[in-house]
Amino acid sequence: MRPEIPAAKLRGVLEVVRLANAETDLGSLIALVIQQACALLGADRGTLYLLEKETGELRSSAALGLAGKTIRLKLHQGVAGLVAATGQSIVVDDAHADARFYGAVDEATGYRTEQILCVPIKGRRGEILGVLELLNKPSGFTPEDEEVLGLLASQTGVALANAQIYDGLRTNLDRLSRLMKVGTAISSELDLDALLRTISQTTSHLLQAERSTVFLVDRARGELWSRVAEGLDQQEIRIPMHAGIAGSVATTGTPVRISDAYTDPRFNPEVDKRTGFRTHNILCAPMRNARGQVIGVFQVLNKRGGDFTALDEQLLASLSSQAAVAIENAQLYDEVQRAYTQLQVLDKMKSDFLNTVSHELRTPLAPVLGYAEILLSGGMGQLPAGCRRGVEAIAESGKRLHAIVESLLIFVRLDQGEVALSREAVDLTLLLHKVVESFHAKAHERKLRLSVETAEALPKVLADPQELQTALTHLVDNAAKFTLAGGQVTVMARPTMKPDGRLAVEIAVRDTGIGIPRELHDKVFERFYQVDGSLTRKYGGVGIGLAVIKQIIEAHGSHISLESEPGKGSTFRFALPAAD
Numbered sequence: 326m327r328p329e330i331p332a333a334k335l336r337g338v339l340e341v342v343r344l345a346n347a348e349t350d351l352g353s354l355i356a357l358v359i360q361q362a363c364a365l366l367g368a369d370r371g372t373l374y375l376l377e378k379e380t381g382e383l384r385s386s387a388a389l390g391l392a393g394k395t396i397r398l399k400l401h402q403g404v405a406g407l408v409a410a411t412g413q414s415i416v417v418d419d420a421h422a423d424a425r426f427y428g429a430v431d432e433a434t435g436y437r438t439e440q441i442l443c444v445p446i447k448g449r450r451g452e453i454l455g456v457l458e459l460l461n462k463p464s465g466f467t468p469e470d471e472e473v474l475g476l477l478a479s480q481t482g483v484a485l486a487n488a489q490i491y492d493g494l495r496t497n498l499d500r501l502s503r504l505m506k507v508g509t510a511i512s513s514e515l516d517l518d519a520l521l522r523t524i525s526q527t528t529s530h531l532l533q534a535e536r537s538t539v540f541l542v543d544r545a546r547g548e549l550w551s552r553v554a555e556g557l558d559q560q561e562i563r564i565p566m567h568a569g570i571a572g573s574v575a576t577t578g579t580p581v582r583i584s585d586a587y588t589d590p591r592f593n594p595e596v597d598k599r600t601g602f603r604t605h606n607i608l609c610a611p612m613r614n615a616r617g618q619v620i621g622v623f624q625v626l627n628k629r630g631g632d633f634t635a636l637d638e639q640l641l642a643s644l645s646s647q648a649a650v651a652i653e654n655a656q657l658y659d660e661v662q663r664a665y666t667q668l669q670v671l672d673k674m675k676s677d678f679l680n681t682v683s684h685e686l687r688t689p690l691a692p693v694l695g696y697a698e699i700l701l702s703g704g705m706g707q708l709p710a711g712c713r714r715g716v717e718a719i720a721e722s723g724k725r726l727h728a729i730v731e732s733l734l735i736f737v738r739l740d741q742g743e744v745a746l747s748r749e750a751v752d753l754t755l756l757l758h759k760v761v762e763s764f765h766a767k768a769h770e771r772k773l774r775l776s777v778e779t780a781e782a783l784p785k786v787l788a789d790p791q792e793l794q795t796a797l798t799h800l801v802d803n804a805a806k807f808t809l810a811g812g813q814v815t816v817m818a819r820p821t822m823k824p825d826g827r828l829a830v831e832i833a834v835r836d837t838g839i840g841i842p843r844e845l846h847d848k849v850f851e852r853f854y855q856v857d858g859s860l861t862r863k864y865g866g867v868g869i870g871l872a873v874i875k876q877i878i879e880a881h882g883s884h885i886s887l888e889s890e891p892g893k894g895s896t897f898r899f900a901l902p903a904a905d
């Protein structure tokens with residue numbers, strides 16, 4: 326016959342049930358049940374074990390007086406394990422004399438168990454959710470106590486099941502929102518090192534693991550490497566592509582989840598030995614790019630307070646697909662950066678080379694030109710008639726070479742960013758005439774008409790006269806060079822209004838020459854680009870005139886435009902601010 330429960334105790338149980346139903350936080354609910362049960366029945370300690378679906382094991386969620394320690398029991402192991410397995414409550418008077426008692430728990434906790442009262446906790450459909458175990462009541466647990474605790478456990482079971490569902494939902498929600506945050510954080514990171522660090526840290530956090538490492542596949546060397554491992558500063562680990570758990574995941578492309586690393590033959594304890602870390606359990610997942618190729622491996626070690634679950638594996642899978650995209654982006658960015666730096670180095674070498682060569686060419690040119698001049702002027706005696714033509718040719722070629730070297734030097738100077746303008750008010754009418762004058766002989770020889778057309782009241786412009794003259798000389802040189810005999814070259818200047826209402830002067834150099842095809846209008850401003858780049862081309866030059874012109878005009882804060890059609894001539898145009 327079942328003992329009757331006194332009214333006072335019944336009231337106590339009802340009070341616990343009322344409190345329990347109002348509590349949705351699993352941890353608080355468990356603490357409340359244990360505490361109330363101990364108080365109601367005069368027990369020293371209590372433990373509530375929950376049955377884990379994943380492992381089929383009992384796991385203590387909170388043991389009163391055992392803060393932070395988790396006890397795990399298999400079904401049938403110890404009194405709690407038996408109660409969970411059979412669904413029947415057990416009362417023990419002398420634990421250490423009872424064969425069912427599992428002494429290892431006492432050894433681990435340092436507590437001495439004497440009496441035990443243990444009852445099952447069941448859900449709505451009678452399924453076992455866990456067990457509630459009370460320890461040590463010096464007077465011994467009575468059948469009445471067993472009845473009271475049984476009632477309490479059966480009444481709080483539903484509350485416990487609900488709280489477990491809430492708890493699961495909360496955890497999942499929390500993890501999902503973190504996962505989304507990780508996605509945004511990593512998709513904007515382009516520095517590979519920083520990216521790997523962020524990914525490792527967030528993974529450890531998200532999966533409550535001690536360490537996470539991202540290994541990247543280096544196909545060229547047949548290795549996996551990791552530059553950042555959380556907890557080790559900036560150490561580079563390299564392992565053969567097939568070695569260890571990470572290697573097997575990289576080669577097979579399937580995730581691995583193991584609870585005891587040292588019993589798995591694939592585990593390579595070398596890294597542990599080198600780093601002094603002790604690996605217990607491992608979750609390892611491949612990282613695939615959009616084309617499904619494995620580009621790396623995610624390795625997460627030592628889950629805090631248990632083993633990695635199927636949910637952890639799912640989380641890691643979605644994390645790794647996001648990480649793969651971010652890593653590939655960062656790797657591409659890295660490559661582009663490296664290529665760009667290499668280009669810059671090459672560009673600098675080219676500039677340095679041009680600079681040295683130009684200076685070296687200029688030095689011996691000075692005496693060549695000087696002596697040719699002296700010889701022609703009769704400074705060294707009258708030249709025989711046959712010689713004169715030869716010396717004239719020397720002087721002519723020398724001057725051309727000199728002009729090329731000078732423009733190369735200007736180019737190098739501008740190319741190295743040395744455009745320090747000294748601006749002043751410049752009288753354009755004067756400057757344009759001066760430039761055009763210097764081409765008279767050439768124009769005459771090539772049967773070209775050269776003219777300057779300027780408005781009468783032309784305001785002065787704010788410019789560096791030296792640089793401006795260089796630019797205009799190059800423009801007129803091109804116009805004269807690329808126009809056939811009988812053609813016309815015109816240099817024009819007229820006042821104009823800028824969009825901001827300020828006064829400016831527009832300068833244009835127009836020719837009736839061979840013109841430039843539309844698709845090459847941008848190209849001709851590039852250094853060394855020539856429309857006819859063949860060795861047999863008819864026009865001389867190295868192809869830097871327009872690059873120099875562009876640099877000078879842009880240094881003045883302006884822009885040079887081109888209108889041209891093959892066979893119809895070309896017009897180069899730019900504006901300079903009026904000096905007020």
Ligand SMILES: Nc1ncnc2c1ncn2[C@@H]1O[C@H](COP(=O)(O)OP(=O)(O)OP(=O)(O)O)[C@@H](O)[C@H]1O
Pocket residue numbers: 732799803804807836838839840841849854855856857865866867868869870871872895
């Ligand atoms: N007025 C023009 N008419 C037709 N083509 C032109 C004209 N100006 C420039 N070009 C084309 O643009 C190319 C580049 O001009 P740029 O002045 O930079 O070099 P270049 O005249 O060939 O040599 P450099 O000026 O260094 O002596 C020329 O080779 C030519 O093909």
Ligand SMILES: [Mg+2]
Pocket residue numbers: 799802803866869870871
């Ligand atoms: Mg030129």
